Amino acid sequence: MLDQALAYAQAHRPEALEALKQFIRIPSISTLPEHKIDMQQAAGWLVEKMTAIGLEHATAYPTAGHPVVYADWLHAGPAAPTVLVYGHYDVQPVDPLEEWQTPPFEPTLQGDKLYARGASDDKGQLYVHLASVEAYLKTAGRLPVNLKFMIEGEEESGSVNLEQFVQEHGDLLQTDLVLISDTHILDPQTPVIITGVRGLAYMEISLRGSERDLHSGIYGGVVENPLNAMVRLLASLHDEQGRVNIPGFYDDVLPLTPAERAAINVGPVTDESLKAETGVPALWTGETGYTSAERRGARPTLDVHGIKGGFTGVGAKTVIPAVATAKVSMRLVPNQDPYKITQLFINHVERLAPPTMVAKAQTIHLGDGAVVTIDSPAIEAAAVAYEQVFGQRPLYLREGGSIPVVALFSKKFKVPVVLMGFGLPDDALHAPNERFHLPNFYRGIETAIRYYDLVAYQNGAQAAA
Amino acid sequence: MLDQALAYAQAHRPEALEALKQFIRIPSISTLPEHKIDMQQAAGWLVEKMTAIGLEHATAYPTAGHPVVYADWLHAGPAAPTVLVYGHYDVQPVDPLEEWQTPPFEPTLQGDKLYARGASDDKGQLYVHLASVEAYLKTAGRLPVNLKFMIEGEEESGSVNLEQFVQEHGDLLQTDLVLISDTHILDPQTPVIITGVRGLAYMEISLRGSERDLHSGIYGGVVENPLNAMVRLLASLHDEQGRVNIPGFYDDVLPLTPAERAAINVGPVTDESLKAETGVPALWTGETGYTSAERRGARPTLDVHGIKGGFTGVGAKTVIPAVATAKVSMRLVPNQDPYKITQLFINHVERLAPPTMVAKAQTIHLGDGAVVTIDSPAIEAAAVAYEQVFGQRPLYLREGGSIPVVALFSKKFKVPVVLMGFGLPDDALHAPNERFHLPNFYRGIETAIRYYDLVAYQNGAQAAA
Incomplete structure (x- = not known):
C-alpha cells in the first residue's frame, strides 16, 4: 500500500503541479474586500478537488468571514488514529506590484522554482497533502489513518472566525493530532520541526x-x-x-532558562547566513542582551x-x-x-x-503564541518520515511567525500539533516574487505519504488493517 | 476709460466665470508625469484666450519642464509704466480623492463658492487679470499701462525651470513692477498685501x-x-x-527685532480664529519662545x-x-x-x-524666501485700489507659504513685487474641496482694473495718454 502510493505520487508529479497552478491562479487575498468572490471560488475549487480525489463530505462551511473548507475519509477503523490536516487557502496581498518579475497570480516556472503569490504560503504546502491522499486513494482505495481536512480562508487576516468555528464543530473536528505544513525548513536538504510559534x-x-x-x-x-x-x-x-x-x-514574558537558550542558539542559522539571505548591509543588534536566534523566535x-x-x-x-x-x-x-x-x-x-x-x-x-512539546509519538513519526525522504533527522527550531491555530488546537483539543513544513527561508513569503522550491513539493508529498503510514504503524493500526 | 472698463467687467461676469470653469477643467497637475499632456493643453488654452481678449505675442515657450506662457500689450507709450503679471496654470495633485465632495476638475457652484482644484490657487486669481485686461481692451481698445504676462506651469513643483527662463528672456521680461495674485486676504472684507514669503x-x-x-x-x-x-x-x-x-x-536665521515682532503680532489673526478655521482640538505650541504669528510666517x-x-x-x-x-x-x-x-x-x-x-x-x-519693502508707489497703488473696492485699507502681513518667483524678481530685476491676493484662508489650497469665493473673484477684477489706472496715474502716464 505504501509503495504503490509512493509510485503513484512519483508518476503523477506533472498532474499535481498542474492542479497546484490552477489553485494558485485564484487570487484569494482574504484581507481585501474586493477579493471576496475569489475567496468563494477558491473554497469551491477545494471542495471539488477534494471530492475528485476521493475525500468525503467536502463542504465549504460559511462563517462570519470567509468559508472554512472541511472534508474527511474515516474508514481506517477505530484502531487507526485520526489526523486533522490544517491549511489555509487565503494568501497575502501582492503590493508592491511593480516589484514582481512575473504576474503574481500566473504561476511561472523558473528553474526548479514556481513563482506566484501563495506558491509556498500556503497553497503549495497544502496541496502536498491533497496529492499524498490522492496517491493512497487512487491505488489502495484507502488510507492508513482516518483523515480530516480543515482549510481556512482567514489565516492571513488573523483567523478571526476560526475559534468560533472550532467551538461550534467540536465533534466534527475531534482528532488525535493536528498536522500542519505552513512553515519552512532550513535548506533543501535539512528538515525542521517547529516547536514554538509567536x-x-x-x-x-x-x-x-x-x-x-x-x-x-x-x-x-x-x-x-x-x-x-x-x-x-x-x-x-x-x-x-x-x-x-x-x-x-x-510583565508576562517568561525569562529564557539557560537550557532554552542553549537549545535556541545551537541552530545552524548564523548571523552571516541571515545577512546573506536578506541582503542587508548589517543585521540589527536589536534588543540588548539577546542573540539573533533568541530575538527572532523567543523574544x-x-x-x-x-x-x-x-x-x-x-x-x-x-x-x-x-x-x-x-x-x-x-x-x-x-x-x-x-x-x-x-x-x-x-x-x-x-x-x-x-x-x-x-x-x-x-x-x-x-x-496566541504556542510552544509544542517535542516528546510525542506524533512528532517522532514526523522526524522519521523526514529522515526517510531527506536522509537526515530534522532540527527542532522555534519560529518567529504566528500560526494562531497552533495555540487554538493545543488548548482546545489538547492534542499534539505537528509543524512539518516544506518551505524554504528564501521563499519570499508575504513579499514580491514568492516562490516554492518544487523538489521540496515532491519530497513533501513523499514525506506526507510516509507520515500517514508511520503514524498508523505506531498505533498498531497498520497491522490491523 | 476706467468707468467703461468697470461697467464691462460688471456686465460680463457670467462670461468670465464660464471661461474660468473651462480653464479649471484641464487637470494641469505639474508634479505628476501622467498629466504632461494636460499641461500642454492648459498652456495652449491660455495662448488662445489671451489672443482672443486682445493681448499680443501670446506664446507658450518650451522649457526643460512645462512651458511658460507669455503675452503682452505694449502700446501705452514710453511714459506709462510696464507691469508684469505673474501667475501659474499648474495645480496641486488631488489626493485623497475620496475626500472630495465634488469632482476636483468639474467646477461646481455651491452658494457663492466655486469648488474645484485650482479654483483659487491659482487659476481663479490668475483669471482675475485676464478679465480685467479684457474689460479695457474690449471697451477703450487700450490699457493705461504696458502689460506683460508671464504664466508658468511649475509653481506647484518648485518653479525649477523658471530661473533659467528668466535669465534667457531678460529683455522680453523687462518691467517696472511685478504683480502677483496668488495669496489670500484676511476675510472677504479685509484685503491683505503680503510683505514676505518663506x-x-x-x-x-x-x-x-x-x-x-x-x-x-x-x-x-x-x-x-x-x-x-x-x-x-x-x-x-x-x-x-x-x-x-x-x-x-x-545659523543664518536673522533674529526678529522688537519692531518686527510688534508688526507681526499686531495682525487680527488670533489663536482662536486659527483654531476655528482649521478645526484642530488645540493649536501646536511649536517652537518655544515664539507666538503663533511668528511661527507661521517668520520662523x-x-x-x-x-x-x-x-x-x-x-x-x-x-x-x-x-x-x-x-x-x-x-x-x-x-x-x-x-x-x-x-x-x-x-x-x-x-x-x-x-x-x-x-x-x-x-x-x-x-x-528662496523674500521680504517685500512696503514703501514703494507700486504697493501704495495696490493699497488704494483695494480700498476703493473693499472699503478699507489692506493689512500688511507676512505669509508662511513660498512663491519662488518673488525672490527671483526681487533679485534679478530689482523691482517691487506686489502680492495682491484675492483668496481666503479657508479656500482649502492643496487640500480636498478647494474653492474660490466668487464675490472676491469679481472684486478682484474690479481691483485689478483700478490698479492699472492708479499705477499709470502715479506715473503721469494717464494724463499723457
Missing part, C-alpha cells in the same frame, strides 16, 4: 488634527502635523536598548508595517494631512496574552497623543 | 534594508525594519522645544508630508519593507540659503542612518 497583535493607530488637509506654508508652525506627531509616537515605542517601550509589555518584537496620510506620489506636495494612520504589529511569546497586550498598547498610545489631535488605536487582529 | 526646501529620504520585502515573523528582531528606522530618524528632526534639530539649521519649520513603504491597505500585512521613503519639506526664512540648508539636511540624514541600511536624501525642489 503570537501576534496587529494594531492600527490614527491621529486626526485639522478637519481637512492644510497647506504647510500657511499653517506650518501653528497646526501640528499628524505625520510629525505619528513619527514621534512610533519612534517612542522602542527604547534605546531596542526594547518595546510600552509599560507592562514584558517579542514590534514592527511598523505602513504609514498613511499626506502625499507619497512622484514630486512634491506641501500638505499637512488631516489624518495620519499607521499599522503596527507586535509578535508575542508564549504567556503574553494578546488581549492584555493590545489593551496596554491602546492605553499607551492614547496617553501619548498630543493635545493638538485626537488619537485612536484599534486591534486589527490577534493570535 | 523659502522652501523639499526633500526625499530613502532607507533601504533588505533586498526584498520580508516576513516580520521570520525576520522581526534581526532585520531592522526601515519603517521603524524612518520614524526614529524623522522624529529626531525636531527637538523637545519644537526646534528643527539639524546642526547649523538656524522656519519642518514638515513630514508622506511616508511610503510596507502596507497601508485595508486589513493586515506583516511585512518588513525593503525600502521606506519619506517626503519632508522645510519652510525657510529670508537669509537662509536653500542650497546650504539642503546640504545640511542631506549630510545630517545620511549620518543618522543606522548601519543596518543604506540612507539617501535628495532635493525634490527649492525656493
Whole structure:
C-alpha cells in the first residue's frame, strides 16, 4: 500500500503541479474586500478537488468571514488514529506590484522554482497533502489513518472566525493530532520541526488634527502635523536598548532558562547566513542582551508595517494631512496574552497623543503564541518520515511567525500539533516574487505519504488493517 | 476709460466665470508625469484666450519642464509704466480623492463658492487679470499701462525651470513692477498685501534594508525594519522645544527685532480664529519662545508630508519593507540659503542612518524666501485700489507659504513685487474641496482694473495718454 502510493505520487508529479497552478491562479487575498468572490471560488475549487480525489463530505462551511473548507475519509477503523490536516487557502496581498518579475497570480516556472503569490504560503504546502491522499486513494482505495481536512480562508487576516468555528464543530473536528505544513525548513536538504510559534497583535493607530488637509506654508508652525506627531509616537515605542517601550509589555514574558537558550542558539542559522539571505548591509543588534536566534523566535518584537496620510506620489506636495494612520504589529511569546497586550498598547498610545489631535488605536487582529512539546509519538513519526525522504533527522527550531491555530488546537483539543513544513527561508513569503522550491513539493508529498503510514504503524493500526 | 472698463467687467461676469470653469477643467497637475499632456493643453488654452481678449505675442515657450506662457500689450507709450503679471496654470495633485465632495476638475457652484482644484490657487486669481485686461481692451481698445504676462506651469513643483527662463528672456521680461495674485486676504472684507514669503526646501529620504520585502515573523528582531528606522530618524528632526534639530539649521536665521515682532503680532489673526478655521482640538505650541504669528510666517519649520513603504491597505500585512521613503519639506526664512540648508539636511540624514541600511536624501525642489519693502508707489497703488473696492485699507502681513518667483524678481530685476491676493484662508489650497469665493473673484477684477489706472496715474502716464 505504501509503495504503490509512493509510485503513484512519483508518476503523477506533472498532474499535481498542474492542479497546484490552477489553485494558485485564484487570487484569494482574504484581507481585501474586493477579493471576496475569489475567496468563494477558491473554497469551491477545494471542495471539488477534494471530492475528485476521493475525500468525503467536502463542504465549504460559511462563517462570519470567509468559508472554512472541511472534508474527511474515516474508514481506517477505530484502531487507526485520526489526523486533522490544517491549511489555509487565503494568501497575502501582492503590493508592491511593480516589484514582481512575473504576474503574481500566473504561476511561472523558473528553474526548479514556481513563482506566484501563495506558491509556498500556503497553497503549495497544502496541496502536498491533497496529492499524498490522492496517491493512497487512487491505488489502495484507502488510507492508513482516518483523515480530516480543515482549510481556512482567514489565516492571513488573523483567523478571526476560526475559534468560533472550532467551538461550534467540536465533534466534527475531534482528532488525535493536528498536522500542519505552513512553515519552512532550513535548506533543501535539512528538515525542521517547529516547536514554538509567536503570537501576534496587529494594531492600527490614527491621529486626526485639522478637519481637512492644510497647506504647510500657511499653517506650518501653528497646526501640528499628524505625520510629525505619528513619527514621534512610533519612534517612542522602542527604547534605546531596542526594547518595546510600552509599560507592562514584558510583565508576562517568561525569562529564557539557560537550557532554552542553549537549545535556541545551537541552530545552524548564523548571523552571516541571515545577512546573506536578506541582503542587508548589517543585521540589527536589536534588543540588548539577546542573540539573533533568541530575538527572532523567543523574544517579542514590534514592527511598523505602513504609514498613511499626506502625499507619497512622484514630486512634491506641501500638505499637512488631516489624518495620519499607521499599522503596527507586535509578535508575542508564549504567556503574553494578546488581549492584555493590545489593551496596554491602546492605553499607551492614547496617553501619548498630543493635545493638538485626537488619537485612536484599534486591534486589527490577534493570535496566541504556542510552544509544542517535542516528546510525542506524533512528532517522532514526523522526524522519521523526514529522515526517510531527506536522509537526515530534522532540527527542532522555534519560529518567529504566528500560526494562531497552533495555540487554538493545543488548548482546545489538547492534542499534539505537528509543524512539518516544506518551505524554504528564501521563499519570499508575504513579499514580491514568492516562490516554492518544487523538489521540496515532491519530497513533501513523499514525506506526507510516509507520515500517514508511520503514524498508523505506531498505533498498531497498520497491522490491523 | 476706467468707468467703461468697470461697467464691462460688471456686465460680463457670467462670461468670465464660464471661461474660468473651462480653464479649471484641464487637470494641469505639474508634479505628476501622467498629466504632461494636460499641461500642454492648459498652456495652449491660455495662448488662445489671451489672443482672443486682445493681448499680443501670446506664446507658450518650451522649457526643460512645462512651458511658460507669455503675452503682452505694449502700446501705452514710453511714459506709462510696464507691469508684469505673474501667475501659474499648474495645480496641486488631488489626493485623497475620496475626500472630495465634488469632482476636483468639474467646477461646481455651491452658494457663492466655486469648488474645484485650482479654483483659487491659482487659476481663479490668475483669471482675475485676464478679465480685467479684457474689460479695457474690449471697451477703450487700450490699457493705461504696458502689460506683460508671464504664466508658468511649475509653481506647484518648485518653479525649477523658471530661473533659467528668466535669465534667457531678460529683455522680453523687462518691467517696472511685478504683480502677483496668488495669496489670500484676511476675510472677504479685509484685503491683505503680503510683505514676505518663506523659502522652501523639499526633500526625499530613502532607507533601504533588505533586498526584498520580508516576513516580520521570520525576520522581526534581526532585520531592522526601515519603517521603524524612518520614524526614529524623522522624529529626531525636531527637538523637545519644537526646534528643527539639524546642526547649523538656524545659523543664518536673522533674529526678529522688537519692531518686527510688534508688526507681526499686531495682525487680527488670533489663536482662536486659527483654531476655528482649521478645526484642530488645540493649536501646536511649536517652537518655544515664539507666538503663533511668528511661527507661521517668520520662523522656519519642518514638515513630514508622506511616508511610503510596507502596507497601508485595508486589513493586515506583516511585512518588513525593503525600502521606506519619506517626503519632508522645510519652510525657510529670508537669509537662509536653500542650497546650504539642503546640504545640511542631506549630510545630517545620511549620518543618522543606522548601519543596518543604506540612507539617501535628495532635493525634490527649492525656493528662496523674500521680504517685500512696503514703501514703494507700486504697493501704495495696490493699497488704494483695494480700498476703493473693499472699503478699507489692506493689512500688511507676512505669509508662511513660498512663491519662488518673488525672490527671483526681487533679485534679478530689482523691482517691487506686489502680492495682491484675492483668496481666503479657508479656500482649502492643496487640500480636498478647494474653492474660490466668487464675490472676491469679481472684486478682484474690479481691483485689478483700478490698479492699472492708479499705477499709470502715479506715473503721469494717464494724463499723457
